[in-house]
Amino acid sequence: MALLQISEPGMSAAPHQHRLAVGIDLGTTNSLVATVKSGMATVLQDEHGHALLPSVVRYTPDNKVIVGHEAQAQQSADPVNTISSVKRFMGRSLKDIADRAHTPYRFVEHHAHTISPSSLTGDGGSRSSPQPALIQEMGVNPQAHTKLLQLQTRAGAKTPVEISAEILKTLKARAEKSLSGELIGAVITVPAYFDDAQRQATKDAARLAGLNVLRLLNEPTAAAVAYGLDNASEGCFVIYDLGGGTFDISILHLSKGVFEVLATNGDSALGGDDFDHRIYCWVLDKVREASEHFAPLSEEDTRLLLTKARQAKEWLTDNHEAQIVCKLSNGSLVDVTLTAQQLVEITQHLVTKTLVPTRKAMRDAGLSIEDINGVVLVGGATRMPQIRHAVEDYFQQEPLTNLDPDKVVALGAAIQANILAGNKNDDDLLLLDVTPLSLGLETMGGLVEKVIQRNSTLPIARAQEFTTYKDGQTAMSIHVVQGEREQVCDCRSLARFELRGIPPMAAGAARIRVTFTVDADGLLSVSAREQSTGVEAHVEVKPSYGLSEDEITSMLKASFSSAEEDKKARMLAEARVSAGAIISSVTAALAMDGSLITATEKQAIETEIERLKTIADADDAHAINQAVDALNHATEAFAAARMNASVNRALAGKNLEDIKL
Amino acid sequence: MQNYFSLLHLTQQFAIDIKALESNYRKIQSASHPDRFVSASPAEKLQSMQLATSANEAYSVLKNPAGRAKYLLELRGINAIAETNTAMPADFLMQQMAWRERLEEAKAAKDLADLEALASEMQAEAKAIQDELIDLFDVTKNLAKATDETRKLIFIDKVCADIHHAIEQIE
Numbered sequence: 001m002a003l004l005q006i007s008e009p010g011m012s013a014a015p016h017q018h019r020l021a022v023g024i025d026l027g028t029t030n031s032l033v034a035t036v037k038s039g040m041a042t043v044l045q046d047e048h049g050h051a052l053l054p055s056v057v058r059y060t061p062d063n064k065v066i067v068g069h070e071a072q073a074q075q076s077a078d079p080v081n082t083i084s085s086v087k088r089f090m091g092r093s094l095k096d097i098a099d100r101a102h103t104p105y106r107f108v109e110h111h112a113h114t115i116s117p118s119s120l121t122g123d124g125g126s127r128s129s130p131q132p133a134l135i136q137e138m139g140v141n142p143q144a145h146t147k148l149l150q151l152q153t154r155a156g157a158k159t160p161v162e163i164s165a166e167i168l169k170t171l172k173a174r175a176e177k178s179l180s181g182e183l184i185g186a187v188i189t190v191p192a193y194f195d196d197a198q199r200q201a202t203k204d205a206a207r208l209a210g211l212n213v214l215r216l217l218n219e220p221t222a223a224a225v226a227y228g229l230d231n232a233s234e235g236c237f238v239i240y241d242l243g244g245g246t247f248d249i250s251i252l253h254l255s256k257g258v259f260e261v262l263a264t265n266g267d268s269a270l271g272g273d274d275f276d277h278r279i280y281c282w283v284l285d286k287v288r289e290a291s292e293h294f295a296p297l298s299e300e301d302t303r304l305l306l307t308k309a310r311q312a313k314e315w316l317t318d319n320h321e322a323q324i325v326c327k328l329s330n331g332s333l334v335d336v337t338l339t340a341q342q343l344v345e346i347t348q349h350l351v352t353k354t355l356v357p358t359r360k361a362m363r364d365a366g367l368s369i370e371d372i373n374g375v376v377l378v379g380g381a382t383r384m385p386q387i388r389h390a391v392e393d394y395f396q397q398e399p400l401t402n403l404d405p406d407k408v409v410a411l412g413a414a415i416q417a418n419i420l421a422g423n424k425n426d427d428d429l430l431l432l433d434v435t436p437l438s439l440g441l442e443t444m445g446g447l448v449e450k451v452i453q454r455n456s457t458l459p460i461a462r463a464q465e466f467t468t469y470k471d472g473q474t475a476m477s478i479h480v481v482q483g484e485r486e487q488v489c490d491c492r493s494l495a496r497f498e499l500r501g502i503p504p505m506a507a508g509a510a511r512i513r514v515t516f517t518v519d520a521d522g523l524l525s526v527s528a529r530e531q532s533t534g535v536e537a538h539v540e541v542k543p544s545y546g547l548s549e550d551e552i553t554s555m556l557k558a559s560f561s562s563a564e565e566d567k568k569a570r571m572l573a574e575a576r577v578s579a580g581a582i583i584s585s586v587t588a589a590l591a592m593d594g595s596l597i598t599a600t601e602k603q604a605i606e607t608e609i610e611r612l613k614t615i616a617d618a619d620d621a622h623a624i625n626q627a628v629d630a631l632n633h634a635t636e637a638f639a640a641a642r643m644n645a646s647v648n649r650a651l652a653g654k655n656l657e658d659i660k661l
Numbered sequence: 662m663q664n665y666f667s668l669l670h671l672t673q674q675f676a677i678d679i680k681a682l683e684s685n686y687r688k689i690q691s692a693s694h695p696d697r698f699v700s701a702s703p704a705e706k707l708q709s710m711q712l713a714t715s716a717n718e719a720y721s722v723l724k725n726p727a728g729r730a731k732y733l734l735e736l737r738g739i740n741a742i743a744e745t746n747t748a749m750p751a752d753f754l755m756q757q758m759a760w761r762e763r764l765e766e767a768k769a770a771k772d773l774a775d776l777e778a779l780a781s782e783m784q785a786e787a788k789a790i791q792d793e794l795i796d797l798f799d800v801t802k803n804l805a806k807a808t809d810e811t812r813k814l815i816f817i818d819k820v821c822a823d824i825h826h827a828i829e830q831i832e
Contacts, residue, residue: 214699258687356832363825420699430691457717459695459710484829519710520695585702632703639704643693643712650692651670651685 019184021214021421022175023222023413026167026188026202028087028271029244029380031055032407033171034414035179036423041226041411044178052406053174055244057166058082059155067170079104079303081153085273086167088245089160090205091197094149096269104299106152161205168209185212187417189409191246192218193266193357193436195482196494196524203523214420216521219243220250221261221433222412223378227403228254229415229429235373236262236365240391240399241409242354243379245271249358251365251372257428263364263455264436265357272313272381275347279309279338282346283324286336294332301328308334316340317383344386351390358394364455375399380406433458435518442479442488444469451516454484458522463515472504476512480526499528568621575624579616582628583609586635589642596641608634664736665719675733675791675798677723686720726791727818730811733798741811753813760820768827776831780824787817 022044025032030052034043043051050069058071059081066074075082083105089097094109150157168188175183188211190202199216206213220239228237233254241248248266252259283305288294297305304326312322321339328334362368375391377399382388391399403411416431418424434457440450441464452462468476476499483491502510511532517525586609594602608631615627666673669685691697693712698705722728731741749757760783767775790810797807 215696255687258691260687359832360829363828420696422700430687430694430696432690432694457721459714460717461714517714581700582702585700585705589702589705635702635704636707639702639708642705643708646692647689647712650688 019421019423020175020179020181021185021187021414021417021423022171022179022183023187023217023410023415023417024168024171024189024211025219025222025410025413026087026164026190026205027055027243027409028085028246028273029055030406031167031171032410033175034407034410035175036414036418041414041418043407043410044175046174053167053170054084055086055167056082056084057086057163059153059158061154063155065155065166067166076300076304076307079299080106081155082303083151083153083158083163085245086151086160086163088269088273089149089151090164091195091199091201092149092160097149104302108150108152108157110148110150110157161201161208164202164205165208168206168211172209172211183211184421185214185417187215187217187222187413187420188213189217189219189222189413190522191241191243191266191268192220192248192250192261192264192433193246193268194522195268195437195492196439196522197492198268199522203521213521214417216523217413217416217431218248218250218261218264218433218436218522219246219409220248220264220378221252221259221431222410222416223376223403223408224250224252224254224259224412225415225429225431226408226412227376227400228252228259230403233374236367236371238358238372238375238395239378240354240358240375240382241266241378242381242387243271244381245269245273247271247354247357249354249361251361251367258430258432260432261434261455261457262367263361264434265361265364266436267353267357270350270353272310272379274350275313275381275384276306276309278347278350279312279324279343280305282338282342283309283334283336287332287334291332295330298329301330304328305334312338313343313384316343317385340385347386351386354387355390355394369394369396372397376403376408377401378405378408433520433522435460435522437482437492438484439480439482439494439516439518439524440491441466441514442481446488448481448483448486448488448491451514452518456518459517459519461515461517463513466512466514467508468502468505468510468512469507471507473507473510474502474504475500476502476528478514478526478528480516480524482524494524495526497526497528499530502530503532505532571621572619572624575621575628576616579612579624579628582631583612583616586631589635589638593638593642593645596645597638601637605631605634605638665723665732668715668719669723671723673733673736675726675730676795677729679724682720682723686716689716725818726787726794727811727814730794730798730807730814734804734808734811737804739804739808741808742815749812750809757816764820764824764827768831771831773828773831776824776828780821783817783821783824787814787821790814790817 020035022033022035023041025034032043032051032053034041036042045051046053046068053068054072056068056071056075058066058074058078060066071082072084075084094107097107148159150159151163172183172186186206188202188206190199194202203213203216220241223239223241224237227233234256235254237252237254239248239250239252241250246266246268247270248264250264251262253262254260284297308324308326312324315322316338319340321337323335323337325333325335372395375395375397377388377391382401382405388399415429419429434455435452436454438450438454439452440448443449449464451464452460466476477496478499479488479496480494481488481491482494485491499512502512509532510530512528512530514526514528517527519525586605590602590605608627612624612627612631615623664673669682669689671677671682671685690713693709693716695706695709695713698709701709722732734741760779763775763779766772767779790813794807794810794814797803797810
């Protein structure tokens with residue numbers, strides 16, 4: 001596990017020390033890792049000079065895991081144990097995978113622990129509030145309601161999270177080798193239109209790969225960062241991102257380093273893969289026309305034909321026709337010619353499909369075509385001429401393609417990682433992103449009550465009040481869903497939990513306040529509180545998909561020596577790291593803004609710092625963590641005063657625009 | 662307790678300088694966003710999360726004219742959408758019904774062009790109400806009348822959202 005750098009208590013990290021952080025584009029077809037070196041974002045290559053790592057993982061007969069080009073080369077020979085496009089299965093259940101008949105994989109289902117109640121805590125907002133009186137009686141009743149998807153391989157049933165973690169591990173190793181050091185963290189990109197389940201699965205994969213996730217960043221936003229900084233752009237920009245398996249459209253307003261996402265939309269199951277698949281079906285139709293007794297394809301043949309289809313698609317970007325020739329395992333020969341014009345015809349519906357989310361996003365942003373200053377194309381699939389023409393027709397302007405559509409997302413992620421790692425302190429870049437899908441609760445009759453509307457800027461917190469409908473009702477079931485439809489059954493179910501211990505009252509008398517919070521990663525947490533009669537109860541649920549907290553922990557442990565001594569040592573090391581981190585940040589804050597508080601308040605904080613320093617020298621992890629909490633608690637008023645002062649400074653600062661006004 | 666206007670350093674009135682609203686909002690986010698506090702102490706992270714969240718809330722309420730009007734009334738103890746607050750001038754009720762009917766007809770006929778036309782007509786009506794609200798809130802301070810007009814604005818917003826929803830369904 002990547003630990004934060006330890007600085008000696010009382011000493012802040014050396015100012016010029018460069019903290020190694022990377023941006024990772026975990027793509028459907030290819031993945032990349034990039035970093036900022038001497039002020040420049042660069043994609044890191046492997047020892048053969050490849051920047052792109054094919055997102056293909058093979059489990060070999062000799063119990064090895066191979067990732068990338070080598071795995072891709074063996075794909076046709078060993079299709080069942082060689083997984084590609086695993087991103088399509090992240091956070092999904094079997095019924096979500098509509099095209100599974102056309103993949104060579106063997107899917108299995110396993111009942112998931114859909115919810116891991118993270119904690120029963122006091123109000124996260126004010127830790128000094130009294131402990132809820134009802135906490136003993138309350139409980140969370142997780143109900144497994146989705147079936148976890150797994151792929152059966154010779155190495156056993158693997159979850160998409162585990163398979164993705166193999167890709168991330170490979171990129172982590174590449175980065176650490178190339179940068180000669182341990183990473184302090186990574187920014188990992190996700191399609192903007194990923195729902196909470198898919199985001200959570202991505203974060204789990206990173207944890208499993210031993211990566212500290214600084215932030216999940218939306219792919220089009222990352223592209224906008226790389227593009228906008230490169231071109232010093234101002235105004236409204238559209239990012240049209242068609243990747244291997246996902247489509248995103250984002251509309252951003254760029255102004256003096258602030259990247260504000262106005263609206264985003266997309267289709268998390270539409271991408272270049274679908275074009276390959278369309279060609280594959282077309283080829284099958286052709287060969288079936290030619291010979292009536294065409295035997296069903298083996299898994300190897302399916303994979304082989306899909307690969308040929310992808311090659312034909314890529315070839316047709318610069319050529320008028322492509323010949324698709326291959327010999328199938330039953331001895332029959334496939335030999336068909338696909339013209340560029342035919343490709344346009346058979347994939348027209350896919351191109352049109354991207355324009356529906358595009359129009360939605362434009363409407364949500366409240367903009368018309370004339371308001372758009374530029375359209376940026378991202379993703380390998382946007383190399384197809386029919387995509388470029390469609391985008392140009394719709395937006396009435398030639399799209400911008402001056403950055404490599406395969407690399408731009410990773411480069412943007414690297415720039416953000418560098419900032420979040422604290423390597424860059426000039427406040428010249430800020431990303432304000434949105435939640436792509438509305439979030440709500442199930443109400444009577446299977447209807448959805450939206451609590452947070454799509455395209456709300458993050459971070460966001462919204463509360464809604466509910467009440468009991470029966471006399472003496474002491475529990476209430478809370479079902480959290482995501483999506484735009486009115487019926488619960490048409491939306492994605494994120495979590496279910498029960499709030500118990502409501503004092504018995506007449507129907508309608510209880511006041512249950514349900515609060516949704518979406519953090520800067522776009523991840524949701526939900527809390528419910530009964531607040532009539534002055535009694536507070538509070539439970540917090542974080543949806544977790546695929547893997548339970550316990551499963552992740554045990555998988556992580558498996559990759560380390562699991563001896564009890566090691567565990568203790570790691571806990572102690574981690575406690576000391578967080579002690580070092582808080583001491584250095586509070587010491588720096590006191591040096592800068594100590595004048596904001598009274599001498600007595602300052603003295604109280606300094607006392608806690610000294611106490612923590614002493615305790616951190618001893619070997620009691622628990623005591624260190626307690627002292628960290630105590631120091632944190634002592635700085636609450638100071639933190640509020642600093643925030644206040646910093647906002648006032650920002651508002652008082654005059655910029656050019658104000659002077660003109 | 663700070664209200665949304667003071668948080669964003671704006672005068673508490675209906676007519677606001679949108680440029681100042683946007684610029685102040687971005688300045689506050691630049692100073693408070695969680696991205697600025699990745700390695701800060703937990704207490705500072707909490708402050709950052711809370712302030713960035715409030716700034717987002719304040720910005721989204723104030724930049725929308727209906728939201729701003731409703732909030733101005735709230736600050737004066739008036740709930741514009743309370744169930745007791747149902748009186749609506751007769752002519753507006755007629756207009757309301759006419760709009761609703763047209764929406765239903767266009768929806769049934771899947772007439773995208775008419776849905777778009779209806780949306781822009783309603784937007785024009787909304788603009789006229791907003792001009793009147795400047796007078797009612799900021800000049801004559803006629804809160805009773807302002808409440809009526811605010812409710813019209815909220816109604817128009819709701820129908821426009823329904824129109825957009827209908828367009829999405831048809832597409």
